[in-house]
Amino acid sequence: MSVQIPRIIVVGAGFGGLETVRALRRAAAAITVIDRQNHHCFQPLLYQVATAALSPAEIAWPIRHILRTQKNATVLMEDVLDVDPARKILITNFGEMAFDYLVLATGAMHSYFGHDQWAPFAPGLKRIDDGTRIRRQILIAFEKAEIATDSETQRRLLTFVIVGGGATGVEMAGAIAEIARQTLAMDFRRIDPRNARIVLVEAGPRLLPAFPPEQSDYVRNVLSHAGVTVMTDTMVTKCDAGGVELGSQRLPAATIIWAAGVMSSPAAKWLGIEADRAGRAKVNTDLSVPGHPDIFVIGDAAAVIDANGKPVPGIAPAAKQMGHYVGSLIAARIAGRETGKPFRYRHLGDLATIGRRAAVVQLGRFRLRGYLGWWFWGIAHIYFLIGIRNRFIVAFSWLWSYLTFQRGARLITRAHDESL
């Protein structure tokens, strides 16, 4: 006589999905983790892969390695195609899988606000492959400029436009400025990389809207000092192979990086439930799906008004908290314990770095910036990395870059569909 243990499927092994699985580590359940990648990516440092400071393996770790000691969890690398919530079936490219509980932690993609035709010209930064693709594009621009014979072409190749003044946009702009002004300064003979033009475009009135205005002003000053042209209150009206259009102004640029908008993955569509404008599934205060108490959506895929009555932001700590909440909730239900407290998000703070020795930190009333903020930013990120090995190697890479102004991963590797 065997008792059937509950089958839990977690789709997506980002911050939210992994935290769900961890909270279930002592549950008498058969957990299946499904991801289309074999690795968990530490997205807050992905911009450092895109700017050649870190190697992909330094910020990513195989999901099955992370979970190797959690014996109730099986990891499968598959693509999810659809969900049948009524029959409690998940449909993947390898067939159907039945579940008792389902957690969709499928994250977000870039959004071009209805202009998907811009995507090939303005790549965004979500996955490891995006990081190596953008790294390749930035480095190739300098290589082509060295070969180019007319100054107009060189000017276009050495113009980098970053769209979006949030944390990713600010960090990318600061890092590209550092590459041009310092890392590559001595490496070329025909061009001077220090003449590169780095333009950060933000539609709103100021950079880093999650921070107080003084911090935004500080960041703008630091970036301007580093050679970045900051344009606020400016809308991008077109992206193409030649550059961007900002209303009536045309800016020729070989490299455009999209850090402006995100769009949820299709969790809501799979479930056939209501979504907000960004495509995020509207879920109950316990993060379950209306009408399906055993199906949950968390992280960037969910639109949640938490117990404080406020929308939960789409950032890593929020995804982790939701994962922990849902994992614990399922574990309690399996154990027959009381559940019932709604999800309550606790905002820990905001961090962003702008380059060497400059960052802004906002933890409640606690504020830091400049050199101290930069140290705080670095230590916090090292702390949250998975694995002692990665912590050590990233710390060493940063120390090395700091001392030498060099970047250790300046490799142009071949991309999928591109040729030089």
Next chain:
Amino acid sequence: MSVQIPRIIVVGAGFGGLETVRALRRAAAAITVIDRQNHHCFQPLLYQVATAALSPAEIAWPIRHILRTQKNATVLMEDVLDVDPARKILITNFGEMAFDYLVLATGAMHSYFGHDQWAPFAPGLKRIDDGTRIRRQILIAFEKAEIATDSETQRRLLTFVIVGGGATGVEMAGAIAEIARQTLAMDFRRIDPRNARIVLVEAGPRLLPAFPPEQSDYVRNVLSHAGVTVMTDTMVTKCDAGGVELGSQRLPAATIIWAAGVMSSPAAKWLGIEADRAGRAKVNTDLSVPGHPDIFVIGDAAAVIDANGKPVPGIAPAAKQMGHYVGSLIAARIAGRETGKPFRYRHLGDLATIGRRAAVVQLGRFRLRGYLGWWFWGIAHIYFLIGIRNRFIVAFSWLWSYLTFQRGARLITRAHDESL
């Protein structure tokens, strides 16, 4: 009144090309280095990228960074299409370039001995992109086996065939055995990676023919002990998507790695001169091309009988010696000094590693194997790496892997034309 300084073009920034440029560092010349990659790759450790032990950036370094302080050298990332030796013109994808001296150090590619249709099923290992492609293929095989439902498919997915028993083949076989037996041992739930079958196929009578027979026997024993099936005197007669054919025997295998033959790059074809069977340009004893004293071919692209009357082997130290010889010869000619000594190759020795604590070393009469050989191998390779940063990070990665049995770069990143 300006004096025209001589224009030297070096094509290829591998071991031979870089050494040529370095030997010209004090020459009053305008040197242009052309490579289709932006990085110099330390090929002897490329198998460690293919087996997830090292990241690409740990064994590769931007060419223009290596040469940044050599002010008489300009680096261009271009594809060379042809040479017009009579007009002294090099033709690239960006146009024509005139030269006074030309050094072709374009290296070698894989050779399938006339069976180029095997290439998509049996990738070889020459460039960084080959390394990440093979890494992806090996890791994907385990992922697919975990998903597969019938044992025959699992068996095929967990069979790895390495073709060629030279240093690369032996090193790959040892490393894949280590991945299956140790690194991945605890990470799967439905398959046992330790059941993977690793088959090393060699057409000749023994492994590592450059070493004495006792060393070959030792290597065979170590590999067998590690779980590798060694088949000598065995010819591969077909490679396809399902596996390999060894004469009348068919071996189903999802992963085939080609480490059997090399074919020169088309330097001889560009020049319209005689080549040997492997496509290598037959050059004079001063490495110049017959009839063109200002054009040289070196490294794996050249077939040379040196001053000792022996053919020069296609290995990194030989390429470096040829590069140093030709660079010095051109520098002497520019300075109006006597030149005339033919190239003489000095064989330093052979090294190969088989896995944890096992390697063979042969330096003249000096021989090492086992644990000591393995230390010698490791130190020698760290020594020859470019850059203190890389030496340090590789040493740390090795120490870490040694202590934990883990591999730091187990990432499946998307390849050009493949999808899961």
